[in-house]
């Protein structure tokens with residue numbers, strides 16, 4: 001059996017659950033007609049200019065210092081550098097050794113490695129909404 005040709009993602013604009021081709025990198029949400037990024041976002045330099053939004057994973061690399069208003073990631077967030085933002089993900093947040101997160105976090109799980117820093121957080125860890133919301 002091969003992998004299914006589609007995957008389910010949640011639109012980060014309207015929260016609609018949509019099915020997208022597994023090979024797609026961007027898609028237009030059929031509910032709100034806004035563009036969605038499906039690829040992972042990897043930030044490896046400081047000074048990211050805007051919001052970080054994707055249905056994939058947001059990763060803040062070592063030595064990147066990212067100060068932004070909002071991070072929305074469908075599949076999770078991994079921080080090896082510095083992230084100052086409100087983080088909202090339907091996946092987990094992982095803060096690696098040397099990583100530093102300042103801001104509120106909404107996620108389904110959080111992993112903080114020894115040597116990582118969390119600062120001034122309000123945390124909301126909650127299970128995924130049921131997948132069978134049809």
Ligand SMILES: [Zn+2]
Pocket residue numbers: 011012013014015016029030031032033034
């Ligand atoms: Zn939408």
